[in-house]
Amino acid sequence: MKKIDIARALRDEDYRSSLSAEEQASLPSPAGNVNLDDKALLSITGGCAWTTPATSCVPPGTYCP
Secondary structure (H helix, E strand, C coil): CCCCCHHHHHHCHHHHHHCCHHHHHCCCCCCCCCCCCHHHHHCEECCEECCCCCCCCCCCCCCCC
């Protein structure tokens, strides 16, 4: 396999499409990987963590109760 420029492949769609399917599949996600456990996933709602069930939306710019 030829050496690929990962940064270029993530920025340049033409270059990325010139890569083989195997090379494209080996590219990392530009956002990176995030691993959250089940407890953390269950505590997230609407982009904020909550400790008691929310009965209404939280206004923008405020923290969850």
